Amino acid sequence: MYEFLQYQVRDAMTADPIVISPKAKLREVEELFETHDFNGVPVVDERWRLLGILTKFDVLKAFSLDPQAIAPRYDAIMEQVIETVMTRDPVSVSPKLPLSRLLQKLVEMRTKSLPVVENDRLVGIISREDVLKALRRATIKHETPAHEGSRP
Amino acid sequence: MTTLLYTHPACLEHDAGYGHPECAARLSAILDALKAAPFAALEWRDAPLASIDQLTRIHVPAHVERILSGIPKQGYYAIDGDTIVSPQSGEAALRAAGAVCAAVDAVLQDEAGTAFCAIRPPGHHAEPSQSMGFCLFGNAAIGAAHARMAHGLERVAVIDFDVHHGNGTQAAFERDPAYLYISTHQAYIYPGTGRRSERGVGNIVNVPLTAGSGSAELREAWREDIEPALQQFKPQLILISAGFDAHYLDPLAELNFSEDDYAWLTRRIVAVARKFGQGRVVSVLEGGYNLPALAASAAAHVSALMEDAAGG
Numbered sequence: 001m002y003e004f005l006q007y008q009v010r011d012a013m014t015a016d017p018i019v020i021s022p023k024a025k026l027r028e029v030e031e032l033f034e035t036h037d038f039n040g041v042p043v044v045d046e047r048w049r050l051l052g053i054l055t056k057f058d059v060l061k062a063f064s065l066d067p068q069a070i071a072p073r074y075d076a077i078m079e080q081v082i083e084t085v086m087t088r089d090p091v092s093v094s095p096k097l098p099l100s101r102l103l104q105k106l107v108e109m110r111t112k113s114l115p116v117v118e119n120d121r122l123v124g125i126i127s128r129e130d131v132l133k134a135l136r137r138a139t140i141k142h143e144t145p146a147h148e149g150s151r152p
Numbered sequence: 153m154t155t156l157l158y159t160h161p162a163c164l165e166h167d168a169g170y171g172h173p174e175c176a177a178r179l180s181a182i183l184d185a186l187k188a189a190p191f192a193a194l195e196w197r198d199a200p201l202a203s204i205d206q207l208t209r210i211h212v213p214a215h216v217e218r219i220l221s222g223i224p225k226q227g228y229y230a231i232d233g234d235t236i237v238s239p240q241s242g243e244a245a246l247r248a249a250g251a252v253c254a255a256v257d258a259v260l261q262d263e264a265g266t267a268f269c270a271i272r273p274p275g276h277h278a279e280p281s282q283s284m285g286f287c288l289f290g291n292a293a294i295g296a297a298h299a300r301m302a303h304g305l306e307r308v309a310v311i312d313f314d315v316h317h318g319n320g321t322q323a324a325f326e327r328d329p330a331y332l333y334i335s336t337h338q339a340y341i342y343p344g345t346g347r348r349s350e351r352g353v354g355n356i357v358n359v360p361l362t363a364g365s366g367s368a369e370l371r372e373a374w375r376e377d378i379e380p381a382l383q384q385f386k387p388q389l390i391l392i393s394a395g396f397d398a399h400y401l402d403p404l405a406e407l408n409f410s411e412d413d414y415a416w417l418t419r420r421i422v423a424v425a426r427k428f429g430q431g432r433v434v435s436v437l438e439g440g441y442n443l444p445a446l447a448a449s450a451a452a453h454v455s456a457l458m459e460d461a462a463g464g
Binding site: 065066067068069070071073076 | 233285286316404
């Protein structure tokens with residue numbers, strides 16, 4: 001049961017995740033969201049340094065009412081490059097961070113996923129779903145031997 | 153007294169492009185609602201063209217020239233991302249402003265007590281030298297200036313309950329104490345103006361409302377800000393910039409007015425007009441982008457204009 005405490009972020013994260021360039025357009029990332037079940041896509045430069053993260057929330061925000069236009073210009077907004085709407089300087093975590101601490105961070109920040117950075121380079125992304133999966137794995141491993149051990 | 157309805161087929165021909173929220177179907181929806189039996193007493197009149205002199209009481213001549221000469225022979229021309237014109241837009245804009253001037257003439261010559269101008273394009277974002285926010289010419293401001301210049305009125309009020317602040321009307325009036333401009337609008341959306349601190353020469357009253365405000369906040373605005381300003385100013389004529397996009401179903405904003413709120417507010421305005429201005433009210437269509445809500449709200453508004461006119 002306490003095996004979860006042994007896990008680090010690297011044990012549960014999605015390594016080498018799909019990333020996107022800061023110059024990509026919102027329309028392209030919309031396609032990514034449709035194809036994959038992402039909460040957010042890390043935005044990296046050519047050396048995989050993390051520049052930002054583009055979440056579904058950022059995309060929604062880009063289309064919200066603002067004083068510059070009486071009606072949002074939906075087509076024009078789709079053509080914006082994502083560096084103009086992404087969350088800059090996102091909170092990131094180390095792959096060595098205990099998963100229990102990562103869980104705590106997700107709860108406190110109410111965020112859905114966090115990029116994982118090591119040596120100034122993006123190495124993965126970890127989401128609510130990844131942590132849930134690790135929790136299930138940790139508890140199943142505990143119950144199975146106990147159940148078998150109780151057999152005559 | 154009669155209630156007049158000014159409109160013109162040209163106002164249906166102004167086309168801002170496929171899917172544009174400020175569309176001819178808005179006006180059709182209102183006109184269809186006003187053809188129903190309860191409105192049989194409305195007297196329909198064709199809107200005349202505004203004269204250049206009427207427009208230049210508010211707009212600089214170069215702006216009028218720029219807009220009218222910029223109307224394309226075919227296709228579309230975008231003045232800005234929101235404001236798009238096509239071949240029939242020039243006549244529509246002249247009929248829109250002309251409707252308000254004609255309605256002002258009619259009520260001041262006692263042909264009617266109240267009038268509603270069912271026109272488009274709308275006007276309250278158009279500044280003296282800048283068209284914006286779907287608006288080409290400042291229809292309500294042009295009507296107010298007509299009342300002042302052609303009829304010699306000394307105190308003319310414009311009440312603007314469109315969900316967006318009427319930056320154009322404010323810009324036209326803010327240095328002239330003969331005009332009072334009162335606006336309720338949603339704070340922090342387009343066009344970004346309309347703070348309480350914008351007071352002109354004491355003749356601008358802005359009542360920004362936060363997203364989610366509805367009947368209660370409207371009544372509070374009337375009691376605390378709008379009615380006291382009107383009582384003090386004693387307008388000889390009231391114009392209304394009647395946008396219906398503060399309705400709870402409107403897609404371009406987040407206020408929650410209902411048809412009943414528009415009827416209530418209209419009755420309050422007419423009551424003030426009867427006290428100071430012989431019941432003279434000229435109302436001018438501005439925004440409103442959910443068609444059923446727009447038609448029902450405009451009908452409630454016109455119905456209230458007719459009630460008091462008939463009763464008084």
